[in-house]
Amino acid sequence: MCAVTHEDVRAAADRIGGHVLRTPVIEVADGLWLKLELLQHSGSFKVRGAFNRMLSAGELPESGVIAASGGNHGLAVAFAARALGARAEIFVPEVTSPVKVTGLAALGAHITQTGAIYSEAAEAAAKRAAESGALMVHAYDQPEVVAGQGTTGLELMEQTGGVDTVLAAVGGGGFAAGITVGTAGGGGPKIVAVEPERIPTLHAARRAGEPVPVEVSGVAADALGASRIGGLAFEILSGDRVESVLVTDEAIVAARRTLWERHRVAAEHSGAAAYAALLSGVYTPAPGERVAVVVCGSNTDPATLTTD
Template identity: 55%
Template sequence: MVSPDAIEAAARRLHGHVRRTPVMPLELGACGVPAALTFKLELLQHSGSFKARGAFNSLLSQDVSPAGVIAASGGNHGAAVAFAARALGHRAEIFVPALASAAKVARIESFGATVNVVPGAYADALAASEARAAETGALAIHAYDAPATVAGQGTLARELDAQLSMLDTVLVAVGGGGLIGGVAAWFQGRVKVVGVEPDSCPTLHSARRTGHPVDVAVGGLAADSLGAKRVGDIPFAIAQEHVADVVLVQDEAIRAAQELLWRDFRLMSEPGGVTALAALTSGAYRPVPGEKIAVILCGGNVDPASLGT
């Protein structure tokens, strides 16, 4: 599993390559939540999501051949790998499923990567990317089930730990599990880590119920960022040790949280990026009085038109 020492090493590696994103403490009762609430604004990270951390750590800790790098992605991981590859002088080829939003595909292309759209879902794009990597010898960067990816994402928790002196709980959106794996690996149970998933993509929730990762049906509003078919083995092993709970939210709650974030804070988040907040605003997670909670707003790659701007 990924250790705090591995996350410390990743943080040293990433210095100067990723942003130290700000935290935003809110007034008591903000968002209708009776708790001390703080946003971690990771949607301000390079490429628009936390994924830049894992992408840079993967590229900086491994040898990259002249063939460059390859990744499969619903959008955010692809953008992050493309951004990191361009910054470090490598070629990038990204495979995305047909359900990827046009805004995210354009984002990937803006960083100079070659984009291949694959019929089907993320699992189909992953299979195509693996075949291409075997053919070309390019370095494949997994979106969530690789130690370097998880350790890179864990630097977010290390950063948050330094920014907030008092913290009881962190709410984290879950897709394939790379982010929650990194967050839980850093805190090691010192802070309660709670995963939040759409009920239409319940990878970690289903795995915890059955005792091992299982395939789930993928759909819904946040499928382009949280639409992994199965939680990663590495994140699942970490979650079994250090994740306190996983709650499910409906698409309606995600959309309402997305609209609230724009209306009250003028922050644009994609559905997956605001899923953790939806657990609070919908009541799927109910804090105890005085609980100090950090909500990771993890992605901002959204078409502004979808928010009615």
């Protein structure tokens, strides 16, 4: 039995309902919806998992909470910690964008920038958590986090009346895994798990039959920069409902620009990755297929929306 169930996602929705936004869905063409999760508190879906992890833990330790992040998860943990009156300590790698570091500081987080990539920051965070006794809020590989992210899928199905396919970006995989579980009622839609070609954590794991390390680089590395798919995510995203596809950095940049120019949606590169699969033809819907694309992050410098 999977460590995260549809009932867990529904329980998470009840638990976090008063703390997160019900983000809008817009139909941009006949049978094509965008779920604007980039309008969530702290600029991404990550706050859902952060709140569910903290609220599930009961009374938080005096030392607060700790997390490692490419930026978005850290922002979410800092936001949730501030809302719950807890101290937040966030470890981020050197590739984290200045926009995200500035946002962390504004939320009152204690920031340590260390390591070239996410996995190195995660090692430092785990060591610090063991020393301090702070509650670790993992970016993607905890059941409470995956269940929290899955509430996005619950909302999406309610708002659209049901779709045939959902496209979602993959880094460590907690988001796409949560959506897979959260939309599972009644069989559920196909999930198209979209990754940059230069960070193929899920694609490589499915090919190998187990999570394996990959190189991390490219335009979306600050948010989709996990070097290995999470164990929970691999278990969930290895199922028959999931199709794994890869997109180029060029396609991500073009999708981000198109989201802005066509819909005035200001996404970061990771937030545009799922849309890139559709625009580039990596995923082509069948005639009459009802498709939803989750635009998952907005923590970007708006000055770069038309200059990349």
